[in-house]
Amino acid sequence: MHRLGGVGIGAFDRQQQSKRGFAELSTELSQAQVEHLHLQLAQFRSALAHFASTNRDRIRQEPSFRHAFQQMCVSIGVDPLAGPRKGGWWAEMLNLGDWQYELGVQIVDVCVSTRERNGGLIEMTELIRLVSKLRGVGGDVITEDDVLRSIKTLKPLGAGYEVIDVGGGKKMVRSVPRELDADQAVMLAVAQEDGGRVTEQALVVRRGWKQERARAALDNMLRDGLCWLDEQDPEYGVSYWVLSAMRWDE
Amino acid sequence: MSTTLAPYTLPSGFVLPSIHSGPPFFTQQPSPSSRKIATDNWTRLILSYARHQKLFVLRTEDADIPGGEWDDVLSNPRINRKIRAPHLAAVIAHMVATDQAVYDPPNQTSAVLLYWRTPEEWAQVLYDWASSTGHLNTIMTFYEIVEPPVPSPLSDLPLPILRKAIAVLAKSSRAQVIAVADGEGVRFLTAPPGR
Amino acid sequence: MGGNQSVPKITKQDRAILDLKLQRDEVKKYQKKIQVVLDREHEVAKQQLAAGNKDRALVALRRRKYQEGLLAKTDGQLENLEQLVSTIEFSLVEVSILHGLQQGNAALKEIHKELNIENVERVLEETQEAREYQREIDEMLANSLTVEDEEAVQAELRELQIETLGVHDAERPIHLPSVPTEEPVSPIRKPGTELQSQEEQRVPVAA
Numbered sequence: 001m002h003r004l005g006g007v008g009i010g011a012f013d014r015q016q017q018s019k020r021g022f023a024e025l026s027t028e029l030s031q032a033q034v035e036h037l038h039l040q041l042a043q044f045r046s047a048l049a050h051f052a053s054t055n056r057d058r059i060r061q062e063p064s065f066r067h068a069f070q071q072m073c074v075s076i077g078v079d080p081l082a083g084p085r086k087g088g089w090w091a092e093m094l095n096l097g098d099w100q101y102e103l104g105v106q107i108v109d110v111c112v113s114t115r116e117r118n119g120g121l122i123e124m125t126e127l128i129r130l131v132s133k134l135r136g137v138g139g140d141v142i143t144e145d146d147v148l149r150s151i152k153t154l155k156p157l158g159a160g161y162e163v164i165d166v167g168g169g170k171k172m173v174r175s176v177p178r179e180l181d182a183d184q185a186v187m188l189a190v191a192q193e194d195g196g197r198v199t200e201q202a203l204v205v206r207r208g209w210k211q212e213r214a215r216a217a218l219d220n221m222l223r224d225g226l227c228w229l230d231e232q233d234p235e236y237g238v239s240y241w242v243l244s245a246m247r248w249d250e
Numbered sequence: 251m252s253t254t255l256a257p258y259t260l261p262s263g264f265v266l267p268s269i270h271s272g273p274p275f276f277t278q279q280p281s282p283s284s285r286k287i288a289t290d291n292w293t294r295l296i297l298s299y300a301r302h303q304k305l306f307v308l309r310t311e312d313a314d315i316p317g318g319e320w321d322d323v324l325s326n327p328r329i330n331r332k333i334r335a336p337h338l339a340a341v342i343a344h345m346v347a348t349d350q351a352v353y354d355p356p357n358q359t360s361a362v363l364l365y366w367r368t369p370e371e372w373a374q375v376l377y378d379w380a381s382s383t384g385h386l387n388t389i390m391t392f393y394e395i396v397e398p399p400v401p402s403p404l405s406d407l408p409l410p411i412l413r414k415a416i417a418v419l420a421k422s423s424r425a426q427v428i429a430v431a432d433g434e435g436v437r438f439l440t441a442p443p444g445r
Numbered sequence: 446m447g448g449n450q451s452v453p454k455i456t457k458q459d460r461a462i463l464d465l466k467l468q469r470d471e472v473k474k475y476q477k478k479i480q481v482v483l484d485r486e487h488e489v490a491k492q493q494l495a496a497g498n499k500d501r502a503l504v505a506l507r508r509r510k511y512q513e514g515l516l517a518k519t520d521g522q523l524e525n526l527e528q529l530v531s532t533i534e535f536s537l538v539e540v541s542i543l544h545g546l547q548q549g550n551a552a553l554k555e556i557h558k559e560l561n562i563e564n565v566e567r568v569l570e571e572t573q574e575a576r577e578y579q580r581e582i583d584e585m586l587a588n589s590l591t592v593e594d595e596e597a598v599q600a601e602l603r604e605l606q607i608e609t610l611g612v613h614d615a616e617r618p619i620h621l622p623s624v625p626t627e628e629p630v631s632p633i634r635k636p637g638t639e640l641q642s643q644e645e646q647r648v649p650v651a652a
Binding site for chain 2: 116117119197222223224225228229230231232233234239240241243246247248
Binding site: 388389390391393394397423426428430432433435437439 | 452453455459460462463464466467468469470473474534
C-alpha cells in the first residue's frame with residue numbers, strides 16, 4: 001500500500017534523511033563560498049603585490065605615481081601599511097615603525113598636493129603646519145625632528161626627498177628628484193629674507209653675484225617652476241617670487 | 251609689502267582666493283607648468299566672479315578699465331598689480347578652448363560670453379522657470395524671457411546663450427521654436443512622460 | 446508615443462499670437478528709448494537754465510512734452526496689444542473647454558445608450574422574479590424538514606449563540622427530570638389515606 005506523502009514510520013526516516021541532506025549541502029555551499037572568497041582575496045593580494053613589485057621602480061621614483069598607488073590602496077580599503085605580514089611589505093622595505101611611516105606618507109601627501117604651487121619645494125614650518133592639519137593635531141605635536149627622521153627613512157624610496165638648509169635657521173624640503181645647485185640654495189635663502197621675493201639686484205648687492213650669473217640662475221629657477229615672474233614690481237620693475245617661501249593662509 | 255597670501259572679501263561679499271594676493275599672479279608666466287597653474291586659477295576666478303555678479307561678457311579691454319565691473323578681479327590695488335590685456339586674452343583663449351566661454355560675436359577674439367552655466371544647465375533653469383511661472387504651452391518671445399517685468403534668473407541672459415538653451419530643450423521635446431517674418435518665439439511644452 | 450509626436454503643430458493662431466507679442470516687444474523697446482530721451486531733455490533743460498539760456502531750456506522742455514505725449518500714446522497701443530493677445534489666448538482656452546465639454550457629452554450619451562428605460566425595467570423585473578424564486582426555495586426547504594430536524598437546527602442555533610455571543614440566558618436547554626435514584630416507597634397505600642388526599646384536593650374546589 002503506497003500513500004502519497006507517506007504517513008508510516010518509513011516516511012519519518014525519509015524526512016530525517018532529507019533534512020540531514022539539506023544541512024550537509026548548506027554547509028558545503030557556505031564552505032565553498034568562503035573558500036571562493038579566500039581565493040579571491042589571495043588572488044587580489046597577489047595581484048596587488050605583483051603590481052607593487054613590477055612597478056616598484058616607478059613607485060620609488062615618481063612621487064605622483066606613489067601617491068596615486070597609495071590612494072588606490074585606500075580607496076579599495078587595503079592598507080598598504082598593514083600588508084600581508086605585520087608591518088607591511090612597504091614598511092618592511094622602508095624599515096620604519098608605523099607611526100613614523102604614517103608621518104612619512106603624510107609628508108609625501110602634503111609635498112605632492114602643494115607641488116602645483118611651490119614647484120616641489122616647501123618650507124619646513126609650512127610643511128609641519130600642513131601635516132599637523134592633516135592629522136588634526138595641534139601645532140607642537142609634530143616636531144621638526146620627527147619630520148627630519150621621517151624624511152631620512154623615505155630615502156630608500158629614491159624619491160629624492162631632501163632637506164635643504166637655506167640659512168637663517170630656515171629649512172626647506174624638496175620633493176622633486178632634481179638636484180638643487182648651490183646657486184639655487186642661495187636664492188632660496190635670499191627669498192626667505194624678503195618674504196619670497198628674489199631680484200637680480202638683491203643677488204648682486206647682497207651676495208656679490210655678477211648680473212649675468214644672477215639672471216641665468218633666476219631663469220633656471222623660473223623654467224623649473226620653482227619661482228614665478230612678476231613684471232609689475234614697483235621697486236625693481238622685474239622680480240621673482242618663490243611661492244614656497246611665501247605664507248599661504250587658507 | 252605683505253607676503254601673506256590670504257583670501258580677501260570684497261564689499262560685494264565675493265571672496266578672492268589667496269593666490270589673488272600674490273604679486274606674480276598678474277604676470278603671464280614664461281614657464282609652461284607655472285602658466286598652466288595660473289591660467290587654471292584665473293579661469294576659476296573669472297567664472298565664479300561672473301556667477302556671483304551675474305556678468306556674461308568679458309572683453310580684453312576690461313583689463314584697462316579702472317572702476318569697471320571687472321576691476322575688482324582683474325586688478326589688486328592692495329599690492330598694486332593688475333592683469334595686462336594680452337595676458338587676459340591668453341586666459342580667455344584658454345577658456346574658449348575648454349568650452350567655458352565662447353567668442354561673441356564670432357570671428358573676433360577680444361570679447362567672450364562666459365559659460366558659468368553650461369547651455370544644458372541654462373536649459374534646465376529656463377524650463378524650471380517656465381513651468382513654475384505658468385508659461386508652459388504658451389508662446390513667448392525671446393525678449394519677454396530675458397527682459398521680464400519682474401527680475402528672474404534669466405534677466406539679461408544674452409540671446410546666443412538663450413538660443414543654445416532652447417535648442418537643448420527642443421532636442422528633448424520640451425520646447426519648440428516658432429519663427430515668423432518679424433522674429434522668433436518659443437513654446438515650452440509639458441514634459442513628455444519621463445521614464 | 447514618440448518624441449516628435451508630442452510636439453504640437455504650429456497653428457495659424459500660434460503665429461498670430463507670436464506676431465502680436467513681437468509687436469508688443471517693439472513698443473516696449475520704443476518706450477524704453479523714449480524714457481531715455483525724456484531724461485536727457487530734462488537734463489539739457491536744467492543745464493541750459495543754469496547757463497542762463499532760458500529759451501533753449503524752454504525748447505528742451507517742449508521737446509520733452511512732445512515725447513511725453515508719444516509715451517502716453519504708446520501706452521494705449523501697448524494696452525490694446527496686450528488685450529488682443531489676452532483675448533486670443535482666452536478664446537483658445539474657451540475653444541479647448543468647448544472641446545472638452547463636447548467629448549464629455551459624447552461619453553455621457555454613450556453611457557446613456559446602455560441605460561435606457563426598457564433595459565432598466567427589464568432588469569428590475571428580473572431581479573424581482575429572482576427574489577420570489579429564492580423565497581419559494583426557502584419556504585420549501587423550511588417545510589421539508591421533519592420536526593426532529595427542525596429541533597436539531599434550533600438546538601444548533603442555540604449552541605452557536607452561546608458559543609459566539611456567550612448568551613446563556615437566550616434560552617436554556619430544558620432540564621428534564623432525571624430518573625429517581627431512591628427506591629420508590631411502597632406504592633400501595635392504605636386506601637383511606639389515598640382517599641383523604643383526594644378529599645383534601647377537592648376542598649379548595651368546593652370552597
